[in-house]
Amino acid sequence: MATDKELTDFLKNVEKRAFKRTAYAVRDDDAALDIVQDSMIRLAEKYADRPPAELPLVFQRILSNATMDWFRRQKVRNAVMTNLSDFDGGNEDSDFDLLELLATVEGSLGAESAADTVGREQILLLIEKEIALLPGRQREAFLLRYWEELDVAETATVMGCSEGSVKTHCSRAVHALAKSLRAKGITP
Protein backbone atom coordinates (compact mmCIF):
# COMPACT_ATOMS: atom_id res chain seq x y z
CA MET A 1 0.00 0.00 0.00
CA ALA A 2 1.42 3.39 -1.03
CA THR A 3 1.87 5.88 1.80
CA ASP A 4 0.90 9.54 1.53
CA LYS A 5 4.51 10.45 0.87
CA GLU A 6 4.95 7.82 -1.82
CA LEU A 7 1.74 8.91 -3.52
CA THR A 8 2.76 12.56 -3.28
CA ASP A 9 6.20 11.86 -4.71
CA PHE A 10 4.74 9.82 -7.53
CA LEU A 11 2.17 12.47 -8.47
CA LYS A 12 4.73 15.26 -8.18
CA ASN A 13 7.01 13.36 -10.53
CA VAL A 14 4.37 12.60 -13.12
CA GLU A 15 1.95 15.53 -12.98
CA LYS A 16 3.65 17.90 -15.42
CA ARG A 17 4.26 15.24 -18.01
CA ALA A 18 0.67 14.08 -17.59
CA PHE A 19 -0.56 17.62 -18.11
CA LYS A 20 1.56 18.15 -21.21
CA ARG A 21 0.66 14.81 -22.70
CA THR A 22 -3.04 15.48 -22.18
CA ALA A 23 -2.72 19.03 -23.48
CA TYR A 24 -1.13 17.68 -26.69
CA ALA A 25 -4.15 15.43 -27.12
CA VAL A 26 -7.02 17.75 -26.23
CA ARG A 27 -5.33 21.03 -27.21
CA ASP A 28 -6.94 22.84 -24.32
CA ASP A 29 -4.92 23.57 -21.16
CA ASP A 30 -7.95 23.93 -18.88
CA ALA A 31 -9.45 20.68 -20.11
CA ALA A 32 -6.07 18.98 -19.71
CA LEU A 33 -5.82 20.19 -16.10
CA ASP A 34 -9.31 18.90 -15.38
CA ILE A 35 -8.49 15.53 -16.88
CA VAL A 36 -5.25 15.23 -14.92
CA GLN A 37 -7.03 16.24 -11.71
CA ASP A 38 -9.80 13.68 -12.29
CA SER A 39 -7.21 11.02 -13.00
CA MET A 40 -5.30 11.82 -9.81
CA ILE A 41 -8.43 11.60 -7.72
CA ARG A 42 -9.56 8.40 -9.40
CA LEU A 43 -6.15 6.91 -8.70
CA ALA A 44 -6.31 8.02 -5.07
CA GLU A 45 -9.82 6.73 -4.49
CA LYS A 46 -9.62 3.36 -6.18
CA TYR A 47 -5.98 2.38 -6.21
CA ALA A 48 -4.52 3.91 -3.04
CA ASP A 49 -4.08 0.40 -1.65
CA ARG A 50 -1.81 -0.65 -4.52
CA PRO A 51 1.96 -0.89 -4.03
CA PRO A 52 3.90 2.15 -5.27
CA ALA A 53 5.50 0.16 -8.10
CA GLU A 54 2.10 -0.36 -9.74
CA LEU A 55 1.07 3.29 -9.66
CA PRO A 56 2.75 4.46 -12.91
CA LEU A 57 1.04 1.90 -15.12
CA VAL A 58 -2.32 2.30 -13.39
CA PHE A 59 -2.12 6.09 -13.59
CA GLN A 60 -1.24 6.08 -17.28
CA ARG A 61 -4.18 3.80 -17.94
CA ILE A 62 -6.53 6.03 -15.97
CA LEU A 63 -5.21 9.12 -17.73
CA SER A 64 -5.69 7.56 -21.16
CA ASN A 65 -9.22 6.50 -20.30
CA ALA A 66 -10.04 9.92 -18.87
CA THR A 67 -8.77 11.56 -22.05
CA MET A 68 -10.90 9.26 -24.18
CA ASP A 69 -13.89 10.04 -21.98
CA TRP A 70 -13.27 13.72 -22.57
CA PHE A 71 -13.26 13.20 -26.31
CA ARG A 72 -16.50 11.24 -26.06
CA ARG A 73 -18.07 14.02 -24.06
CA GLN A 74 -16.92 16.60 -26.54
CA LYS A 75 -18.43 14.61 -29.39
CA VAL A 76 -15.31 14.90 -31.46
CA ARG A 77 -14.88 11.17 -31.72
CA ASN A 78 -15.10 11.35 -35.48
CA ALA A 79 -12.19 13.73 -35.57
CA VAL A 80 -10.20 11.41 -33.36
CA MET A 81 -11.00 8.41 -35.50
CA THR A 82 -9.86 10.35 -38.53
CA ASN A 83 -6.54 10.82 -36.83
CA LEU A 84 -6.40 7.22 -35.74
CA SER A 85 -6.97 6.02 -39.28
CA ASP A 86 -4.29 8.31 -40.61
CA PHE A 87 -1.67 5.63 -40.62
CA ASP A 88 -1.06 5.49 -44.33
CA GLY A 89 1.06 8.59 -44.48
CA GLY A 90 3.95 9.52 -46.70
CA ASN A 91 6.50 7.84 -44.49
CA GLU A 92 7.19 5.16 -47.03
CA ASP A 93 8.82 7.40 -49.63
CA SER A 94 11.31 5.39 -51.60
CA ASP A 95 13.86 8.17 -51.65
CA PHE A 96 13.54 8.82 -47.91
CA ASP A 97 16.71 7.75 -46.14
CA LEU A 98 15.56 7.17 -42.57
CA LEU A 99 18.89 6.34 -41.04
CA GLU A 100 20.52 9.41 -42.45
CA LEU A 101 17.66 11.65 -41.41
CA LEU A 102 17.50 10.33 -37.86
CA ALA A 103 21.21 10.79 -37.48
CA THR A 104 21.20 14.33 -38.81
CA VAL A 105 18.20 15.45 -36.76
CA GLU A 106 19.67 14.01 -33.62
CA GLY A 107 22.94 15.76 -34.34
CA SER A 108 21.11 18.97 -35.02
CA LEU A 109 19.38 18.92 -31.64
CA GLY A 110 22.64 18.42 -29.83
CA ALA A 111 24.36 21.17 -31.78
CA GLU A 112 21.55 23.63 -31.13
CA SER A 113 21.54 22.97 -27.41
CA ALA A 114 25.20 23.72 -27.17
CA ALA A 115 25.07 26.76 -29.39
CA ASP A 116 22.24 28.97 -28.27
CA THR A 117 19.76 28.89 -25.38
CA VAL A 118 17.16 30.94 -27.20
CA GLY A 119 17.45 28.78 -30.29
CA ARG A 120 17.09 25.73 -28.09
CA GLU A 121 13.92 27.09 -26.56
CA GLN A 122 12.48 27.67 -30.00
CA ILE A 123 13.35 24.13 -30.97
CA LEU A 124 11.62 22.82 -27.87
CA LEU A 125 8.46 24.73 -28.72
CA LEU A 126 8.66 23.49 -32.28
CA ILE A 127 9.02 19.90 -31.12
CA GLU A 128 6.01 20.30 -28.85
CA LYS A 129 4.01 21.67 -31.75
CA GLU A 130 4.99 18.83 -34.03
CA ILE A 131 4.16 16.25 -31.38
CA ALA A 132 0.75 17.81 -30.92
CA LEU A 133 0.21 17.42 -34.66
CA LEU A 134 0.90 13.69 -34.63
CA PRO A 135 -2.06 11.32 -35.01
CA GLY A 136 -3.47 10.47 -31.61
CA ARG A 137 -2.40 6.84 -31.33
CA GLN A 138 1.07 7.53 -32.67
CA ARG A 139 1.52 10.38 -30.21
CA GLU A 140 0.27 8.31 -27.30
CA ALA A 141 2.52 5.38 -28.12
CA PHE A 142 5.53 7.64 -28.68
CA LEU A 143 5.08 9.58 -25.44
CA LEU A 144 4.40 6.50 -23.32
CA ARG A 145 7.46 4.72 -24.70
CA TYR A 146 9.99 7.53 -24.83
CA TRP A 147 8.71 10.08 -22.30
CA GLU A 148 7.06 7.97 -19.64
CA GLU A 149 9.66 5.32 -20.48
CA LEU A 150 7.24 2.40 -20.30
CA ASP A 151 8.33 -0.74 -22.11
CA VAL A 152 6.48 -2.07 -25.14
CA ALA A 153 4.32 -4.49 -23.13
CA GLU A 154 3.32 -1.82 -20.60
CA THR A 155 2.52 0.64 -23.37
CA ALA A 156 0.37 -1.99 -25.06
CA THR A 157 -1.49 -2.55 -21.78
CA VAL A 158 -2.14 1.15 -21.31
CA MET A 159 -3.25 1.61 -24.91
CA GLY A 160 -5.25 -1.58 -25.03
CA CYS A 161 -3.58 -2.87 -28.19
CA SER A 162 -0.96 -5.41 -29.23
CA GLU A 163 2.78 -4.95 -28.79
CA GLY A 164 3.16 -5.04 -32.55
CA SER A 165 0.81 -2.09 -32.88
CA VAL A 166 2.81 -0.17 -30.29
CA LYS A 167 6.02 -0.73 -32.26
CA THR A 168 4.32 0.34 -35.46
CA HIS A 169 2.86 3.49 -33.89
CA CYS A 170 6.20 4.40 -32.33
CA SER A 171 8.13 3.85 -35.51
CA ARG A 172 5.73 5.92 -37.56
CA ALA A 173 5.76 8.68 -34.96
CA VAL A 174 9.55 8.81 -35.01
CA HIS A 175 9.61 8.94 -38.79
CA ALA A 176 6.94 11.64 -38.92
CA LEU A 177 8.65 13.74 -36.27
CA ALA A 178 12.07 13.44 -37.86
CA LYS A 179 10.70 14.34 -41.24
CA SER A 180 8.69 17.34 -40.05
CA LEU A 181 11.57 18.65 -37.94
CA ARG A 182 13.88 18.49 -40.93
CA ALA A 183 11.25 20.28 -42.97
CA LYS A 184 11.26 23.05 -40.34
CA GLY A 185 14.95 23.48 -40.84
CA ILE A 186 16.27 21.59 -37.83
CA THR A 187 18.97 20.00 -39.90
CA PRO A 188 22.61 20.92 -40.51
Added chain:
Amino acid sequence: MNSTATHSATDADRLEARFGLRIGALLNEQAQRTPHDVSERLRVAREQAVARARATRLAPASATAPADVVIGRGRSATLGRQPGWLFRFASVMPLIVLVAGLIAIDEWHDRQQIEAAADVDTALLADELPPDAYSDAGFVEFLKQNDPQ
Protein backbone atom coordinates in the same frame (compact mmCIF):
# COMPACT_ATOMS: atom_id res chain seq x y z
CA MET B 1 22.07 -10.85 -47.40
CA ASN B 2 19.67 -11.73 -44.58
CA SER B 3 22.30 -10.84 -42.05
CA THR B 4 22.67 -7.39 -43.60
CA ALA B 5 18.92 -6.84 -43.58
CA THR B 6 18.65 -7.88 -39.93
CA HIS B 7 21.57 -5.66 -39.04
CA SER B 8 19.92 -2.69 -40.76
CA ALA B 9 16.64 -3.31 -38.98
CA THR B 10 18.42 -3.44 -35.62
CA ASP B 11 20.27 -0.23 -36.42
CA ALA B 12 16.99 1.43 -37.39
CA ASP B 13 15.37 0.30 -34.12
CA ARG B 14 18.31 1.59 -32.15
CA LEU B 15 18.26 4.92 -33.94
CA GLU B 16 14.53 5.25 -33.45
CA ALA B 17 14.92 4.56 -29.74
CA ARG B 18 17.76 7.06 -29.42
CA PHE B 19 15.80 9.68 -31.29
CA GLY B 20 12.69 9.02 -29.20
CA LEU B 21 14.54 9.19 -25.89
CA ARG B 22 16.30 12.37 -27.01
CA ILE B 23 12.96 13.97 -27.82
CA GLY B 24 11.63 12.69 -24.47
CA ALA B 25 14.49 14.37 -22.62
CA LEU B 26 13.81 17.64 -24.44
CA LEU B 27 10.11 17.36 -23.57
CA ASN B 28 11.07 16.87 -19.93
CA GLU B 29 13.08 20.04 -20.08
CA GLN B 30 10.16 21.88 -21.61
CA ALA B 31 7.70 20.43 -19.08
CA GLN B 32 9.67 22.01 -16.24
CA ARG B 33 8.87 25.40 -17.73
CA THR B 34 5.12 25.11 -17.23
CA PRO B 35 3.46 28.38 -16.19
CA HIS B 36 3.07 29.09 -12.49
CA ASP B 37 -0.73 28.92 -12.53
CA VAL B 38 -0.64 25.48 -14.12
CA SER B 39 1.90 24.28 -11.54
CA GLU B 40 -0.30 25.61 -8.75
CA ARG B 41 -3.40 23.89 -10.08
CA LEU B 42 -1.47 20.66 -10.36
CA ARG B 43 -0.24 21.07 -6.80
CA VAL B 44 -3.77 21.61 -5.49
CA ALA B 45 -5.03 18.63 -7.48
CA ARG B 46 -2.24 16.49 -6.06
CA GLU B 47 -3.01 17.55 -2.49
CA GLN B 48 -6.70 16.80 -2.99
CA ALA B 49 -5.87 13.39 -4.37
CA VAL B 50 -3.59 12.56 -1.43
CA ALA B 51 -6.28 13.69 1.02
CA ARG B 52 -8.82 11.53 -0.78
CA ALA B 53 -6.46 8.55 -0.64
CA ARG B 54 -6.00 9.09 3.11
CA ALA B 55 -9.78 9.15 3.59
CA THR B 56 -10.14 5.99 1.51
CA ARG B 57 -7.54 4.19 3.60
CA LEU B 58 -9.29 5.17 6.84
CA ALA B 59 -12.72 4.16 5.55
CA PRO B 60 -12.33 0.35 5.89
CA ALA B 61 -11.43 0.62 9.59
CA SER B 62 -14.66 2.39 10.40
CA ALA B 63 -16.76 0.57 7.80
CA THR B 64 -18.47 -1.68 10.41
CA ALA B 65 -18.98 1.02 13.01
CA PRO B 66 -21.56 3.12 11.18
CA ALA B 67 -24.06 0.21 11.02
CA ASP B 68 -24.05 -0.14 14.79
CA VAL B 69 -24.26 3.58 15.21
CA VAL B 70 -27.23 3.82 12.89
CA ILE B 71 -29.11 1.03 14.67
CA GLY B 72 -28.26 2.53 18.02
CA ARG B 73 -29.53 5.88 16.95
CA GLY B 74 -32.76 4.34 15.73
CA ARG B 75 -33.40 2.72 19.07
CA SER B 76 -32.52 5.77 21.06
CA ALA B 77 -34.84 7.87 18.95
CA THR B 78 -37.71 5.48 19.77
CA LEU B 79 -37.22 4.52 23.38
CA GLY B 80 -34.52 6.73 24.75
CA ARG B 81 -31.57 4.82 26.15
CA GLN B 82 -33.36 1.50 26.71
CA PRO B 83 -31.58 -1.72 25.82
CA GLY B 84 -32.58 -3.80 22.79
CA TRP B 85 -34.61 -6.50 24.58
CA LEU B 86 -36.99 -3.92 26.02
CA PHE B 87 -37.45 -2.39 22.58
CA ARG B 88 -38.41 -5.80 21.16
CA PHE B 89 -40.66 -6.54 24.18
CA ALA B 90 -42.45 -3.24 23.76
CA SER B 91 -42.97 -4.06 20.10
CA VAL B 92 -44.84 -7.33 20.86
CA MET B 93 -46.67 -6.01 23.94
CA PRO B 94 -49.83 -4.88 22.04
CA LEU B 95 -50.13 -8.33 20.48
CA ILE B 96 -49.81 -10.03 23.87
CA VAL B 97 -52.51 -7.77 25.34
CA LEU B 98 -54.83 -8.48 22.41
CA VAL B 99 -54.49 -12.27 22.73
CA ALA B 100 -54.96 -12.15 26.50
CA GLY B 101 -58.09 -10.03 26.06
CA LEU B 102 -59.60 -12.50 23.57
CA ILE B 103 -58.89 -15.42 25.93
CA ALA B 104 -60.50 -13.54 28.84
CA ILE B 105 -63.61 -12.74 26.78
CA ASP B 106 -63.93 -16.39 25.72
CA GLU B 107 -63.53 -17.54 29.31
CA TRP B 108 -66.17 -15.07 30.53
CA HIS B 109 -68.58 -16.18 27.78
CA ASP B 110 -68.17 -19.87 28.74
CA ARG B 111 -68.78 -19.07 32.39
CA GLN B 112 -71.95 -17.18 31.50
CA GLN B 113 -73.26 -20.17 29.55
CA ILE B 114 -72.43 -22.55 32.40
CA GLU B 115 -74.18 -20.31 34.91
CA ALA B 116 -77.30 -20.08 32.70
CA ALA B 117 -77.43 -23.87 32.35
CA ALA B 118 -76.96 -24.26 36.10
CA ASP B 119 -79.87 -21.90 36.76
CA VAL B 120 -82.13 -23.95 34.47
CA ASP B 121 -81.05 -27.19 36.11
CA THR B 122 -81.60 -25.73 39.57
CA ALA B 123 -85.11 -24.49 38.63
CA LEU B 124 -86.03 -27.88 37.24
CA LEU B 125 -84.76 -29.78 40.24
CA ALA B 126 -86.31 -27.40 42.73
CA ASP B 127 -89.77 -27.50 41.07
CA GLU B 128 -92.56 -29.71 42.37
CA LEU B 129 -93.02 -31.21 38.91
CA PRO B 130 -90.61 -34.09 38.32
CA PRO B 131 -88.24 -33.67 35.36
CA ASP B 132 -89.58 -36.87 33.74
CA ALA B 133 -92.86 -35.08 33.15
CA TYR B 134 -91.23 -32.95 30.41
CA SER B 135 -90.52 -36.12 28.38
CA ASP B 136 -94.18 -37.14 28.48
CA ALA B 137 -95.98 -36.27 25.21
CA GLY B 138 -99.36 -35.84 26.88
CA PHE B 139 -97.99 -33.34 29.39
CA VAL B 140 -96.33 -31.32 26.59
CA GLU B 141 -99.66 -31.20 24.78
CA PHE B 142 -101.34 -30.07 27.99
CA LEU B 143 -98.87 -27.24 28.36
CA LYS B 144 -99.46 -26.09 24.76
CA GLN B 145 -103.23 -26.03 25.22
CA ASN B 146 -102.96 -24.06 28.47
CA ASP B 147 -100.47 -21.58 27.02
CA PRO B 148 -102.15 -18.11 27.18
CA GLN B 149 -100.54 -17.05 23.87
